[in-house]
Amino acid sequence: MDPSDIKRHGAELYQALLAGQPVPPLSSRAPGMTLDDAYLVQTETVALRLADRHERVLGRKIGVTSQAVMDLLRVDQPDFGVLTSGMACQDGAVLSLAPFISPKAEGEIAFILKHELSGPGVMAADVLRATECVMPCIELVDSRIEDWKITIVDTVADNASSGAFVLGDQAISPSRMDLYTVGMTLERNGEIVATGAGAAALGHPANAVAWLANALGRHGQGLRAGELVLSGSLATMIAVSAGDNLLLRLGGIGTASVRFGQAPGRER
Numbered sequence: 001m002d003p004s005d006i007k008r009h010g011a012e013l014y015q016a017l018l019a020g021q022p023v024p025p026l027s028s029r030a031p032g033m034t035l036d037d038a039y040l041v042q043t044e045t046v047a048l049r050l051a052d053r054h055e056r057v058l059g060r061k062i063g064v065t066s067q068a069v070m071d072l073l074r075v076d077q078p079d080f081g082v083l084t085s086g087m088a089c090q091d092g093a094v095l096s097l098a099p100f101i102s103p104k105a106e107g108e109i110a111f112i113l114k115h116e117l118s119g120p121g122v123m124a125a126d127v128l129r130a131t132e133c134v135m136p137c138i139e140l141v142d143s144r145i146e147d148w149k150i151t152i153v154d155t156v157a158d159n160a161s162s163g164a165f166v167l168g169d170q171a172i173s174p175s176r177m178d179l180y181t182v183g184m185t186l187e188r189n190g191e192i193v194a195t196g197a198g199a200a201a202l203g204h205p206a207n208a209v210a211w212l213a214n215a216l217g218r219h220g221q222g223l224r225a226g227e228l229v230l231s232g233s234l235a236t237m238i239a240v241s242a243g244d245n246l247l248l249r250l251g252g253i254g255t256a257s258v259r260f261g262q263a264p265g266r267e268r
Contacts (some may be wrong), residue, residue: 001037005030013158013177016144017049022101023144027151038156039219046082048113052055055084058228060216061139063160063200064152065208065232072236079159082210083228089166094261097242100142104165105240107186107248109179109198109205109232110137110167113227117209119217124206127213128174134205136168136250138213138258139185139230141237162204165230170254180204183251185236188244196234205231 009026016023026033026041033041050057063079064070070077089095097103098165114132142163145154155161182198200206208231213223221230240246248256 001030001040003034006037006040007044009041009157010048012050013041013045014052015146017045019102020099022146025145025149025151025154026157027154032238033153035153035156038153041157042081042159045157046084049084049086053086054101055086058083058088059230060212060223060227061160061162061165061230062208062212062232063119063141063155065244066196066234066236068200068236068267069233070148073148073150073155075150075155076206077152078211078231078232079152079156079160080215081162083162083165083230086088087162087164089258091166091169092259093166094259095164095258097240100140100163101144102148102241103140103142104237105186105237105246107143107184107194108137108139108141108233108239109182109201109231109250109253111205111209111231112171113223113225113229114223116225117213118222119214121129122210122213123215124204124210126222127206127209131174133171134253135171136248136254136256138166138195138229138246138248138256139233140240140258143244153225157181166256168248168250168254168256172253174206175265177252179206182253185249186235186238187247187249188238188240190245193238194235198234200234
């Protein structure tokens with residue numbers, strides 16, 4: 001794809017983020033767009049966000065790791081996006097849905113790295129050795145593409161449909177538990193609306209982080225010490241509305257919560 005088209009699509013998605021107004025799928029308007037092209041568009045969009053809003057990179061997110069989400073979005077492989085400081089929200093925060101278009105929530109296991117990870121050849125055991133701690137996380141995903149009519153190139157270009165994230169109340173060493181069997185429940189207004197386990201994220205959440213390190217390696221990048229990695233949803237995405245209260249429970253790790261208000265702006 002021509003560099004001018006990369007910049008144009010990146011600017012379009014950034015303006016959609018600012019305006020809270022979706023755009024038609026890129027895949028229907030640029031049918032020759034490749035996955036590599038889409039990651040270049042993502043890079044452009046993130047660069048605009050960092051420069052214009054003075055945000056900083058906190059880490060990465062892995063998307064579409066569970067079969068339930070793959071089926072829902074009709075996508076057949078994981079993807080990754082960039083997490084910035086403007087997406088981070090405090091546990092128990094009240095978020096306005098005003099900046100979002102069509103938000104959905106996911107329950108995840110977040111990794112905080114103590115050592116660098118760089119592919120190729122990264123394995124799950126390498127990830128666990130490089131991890132300082134894991135934390136419960138609610139990710140709020142959103143799409144700047146109309147009606148979530150996305151292919152893999154649409155969601156990749158749109159920074160893996162990133163929205164916001166809430167880290168929970170505890171940080172646990174992964175050596176203290178089996179992340180494969182960690183049970184997850186996500187409650188909305190006191191009702192359980194999603195359940196899952198660590199195995200839902202590519203068979204093991206550390207597998208998902210290893211996939212990311214190896215995927216980044218193919219792009220000449222890596223994961224740095226101190227970075228945050230969201231390892232992917234453990235169940236299907238849940239629609240949220242103003243007034244909803246979400247509570248995530250991860251067995252043996254902790255909880256995370258968020259409430260959606262109607263006032264403009266975002267409390268962090």
